[in-house]
Amino acid sequence: MATFMDVHHGMSGITAEQLEAAHRADLAVQQSEGVHFKQAWADPASGTVWCLSEAPSAEAVQRVHERAGHKPDEIHSVPFSV
Template sequence: MPLFMDVHTLGDKVTMDDVAGAHQADLATQEAYGVNYLRYWVDEANSKIFCLVDAPDADAANTVHRQAHGLVADEIWQVQEGR
């Protein structure tokens, strides 16, 4: 399955606790769309969130965000993992 990194740029301040709750909502929603959210990173100083996800396509990944909490990504990039 393809691997994607999505980027959220929020206008409001974001905290690790906020994102942890949204991530839990993603995990509860993802199975219906064949998506697997793997990890996330938060840049609190710049109100940015980065999510790593296995998904059939970028639309499926964003659909999970939309259904789970409404915070869709501003950008989604297909990536390959290096070792």
């Protein structure tokens, strides 16, 4: 499985509770696409949210987020990490 970082813009003022609810929505449907969302971060001031996942493809990540109600603006492959 590949690793992906996706980015959501326009979420100014997002709270920890809202981020957790969005993450739970992803977790509820992730299995149908073979995706595993690992973690999410948010910056309420800039309105940016980042999600780290393992998935068979960027398209699978996109489909999960769309079904959960929050389409990402960007999805980046993460070929390696340290």
